[in-house]
Amino acid sequence: MPVDYSVLLKHLRKMKPKELDATFLELHEKAFEHIDCLECANCCRSLGPRLTDVDITRLAAHLKLKTPDFISQYLKIDEDKDYVFKTMPCPFLMDDNYCMVYKSRPKACREYPHTNQKNIKSILSVCVKNIETCPVVREIFDSL
Secondary structure, rough: OOOOHHHHHHHHHHHHHHHHHHHHHHHHHHHHHHOHHHHHOOOHHHHOOOOHHHHHHHHHHOOOOOHHEEEHEEEOOOOOEEEEOOOOOOEEEEOOOEEOOHHHHHHHHOOOOOOOOOOOHHHHHHHHHHHHHHHHHHHHHOOO
C-alpha cells in the first residue's frame, strides 16, 4: 500500500524556502554517496523527459543528424504539446544502464531527480511522484 505523504508535505510547505532547499540538498548528497544510478536506471526506463529546442539541437548534433531527421526518428508530441521520446525505455539507454548520449542528454535528465535544486517547494508534488521511480527520492522522503 502506498505511503500517504500528505502530512509530511503540509509540514514541508510550512518550512522557509532556504531551509527546505538546504535540507533537501543535504539529503540528496547523502543519498548519492551510496546509491548508484547505473544499478537502477528506472528513470530511463519509465519516465519520458520533455525535450526543449536546445536539447533537440544538441542531441541531433551529437548523433550527426539534421534536426528534422532526429525529430522524425526519435520524437513525438505528447498531450501537453511537448516533444518526448517515441519509445520507452529511452532509446539511448544501453543494456548496461549507461546512456549512449550522456554528455548531450536532455536538461530534464541532467537535473533528475531534481532534489538538489533551489525552490524545491515549487516541485514537492513532482518529488512525491518520483518516489515510486527513484531510490534517491524515496530515501530523502523516508529520511524526512
